[in-house]
Amino acid sequence: MLVEVDTHTHTMLSGHAFSTLEENMRAAAAKGLKHLCITDHGPKLGGSAPYYVSGMYNMLPSCVDGVQMHYGLELNITDFEGGLDLPPERMHTLQFALAGMHEIVIAPKDKEAHTNAYEKALANVHIDAPSHPGSVNFECDIERVVAAAKKYSKLIEINNHSFYVRAANIPNCVAFAKECMRKGVRVIVSSDAHFSGNIGVVDKAMAMLDSIGFPKELIVNLTAKSFEKYMEERASRVGA
Numbered sequence: 001m002l003v004e005v006d007t008h009t010h011t012m013l014s015g016h017a018f019s020t021l022e023e024n025m026r027a028a029a030a031k032g033l034k035h036l037c038i039t040d041h042g043p044k045l046g047g048s049a050p051y052y053v054s055g056m057y058n059m060l061p062s063c064v065d066g067v068q069m070h071y072g073l074e075l076n077i078t079d080f081e082g083g084l085d086l087p088p089e090r091m092h093t094l095q096f097a098l099a100g101m102h103e104i105v106i107a108p109k110d111k112e113a114h115t116n117a118y119e120k121a122l123a124n125v126h127i128d129a130p131s132h133p134g135s136v137n138f139e140c141d142i143e144r145v146v147a148a149a150k151k152y153s154k155l156i157e158i159n160n161h162s163f164y165v166r167a168a169n170i171p172n173c174v175a176f177a178k179e180c181m182r183k184g185v186r187v188i189v190s191s192d193a194h195f196s197g198n199i200g201v202v203d204k205a206m207a208m209l210d211s212i213g214f215p216k217e218l219i220v221n222l223t224a225k226s227f228e229k230y231m232e233e234r235a236s237r238v239g240a
């Protein structure tokens, strides 16, 4: 186990992932994780759950087999001006929230538009981090996106899944990490698991961070303690 918290995981509610919520919980417990964030895709991604699913999160257990649960979404950025696929009045139902661009939801435009989209998402009080911002399909100004994360005390995601299936993104992931290191911006290193067996798997992303001497204290999900500290910060930010 490389991290005590996985901040980006999917269940069958995403429509194209393969494990149930309960299977993910059990996998997290078996691996010794202390916290697990469930971040199914937002409703605009075909096959994912309807917009009102997050209204049901209060029915779910907050702790299973010693794993603290946080139910959120990986929202879709739906335009380049801060649009997300959850109505503003429902954002408070998210206990953790990522925002990302997926080609099947939004057609790539240009670097300025993508950068603006990430900046606007980071300005939204409910969003914790952009998901896989190293995507080459949505090239952005890395310095500006990291500066926005710093301005709003948000996080930058280093997505382990990218190292396996989106190899073209790796140079951007490295550039994001180096810029975070330079500016003292915190990161989350996540599995983006779409199958329970991949919960907590962050091997390649962590190896990359090690290789550039990335400071451990900037990895928010490395320990339960640092993640809990961030979640306290989050609670006061969103007024929970």
Ligand SMILES: [Zn+2]
Binding pocket: 074, 100, 102, 131, 132
């Ligand atoms: Zn994604």
Ligand SMILES: [Zn+2]
Binding pocket: 008, 010, 074, 131, 192
């Ligand atoms: Zn994802």
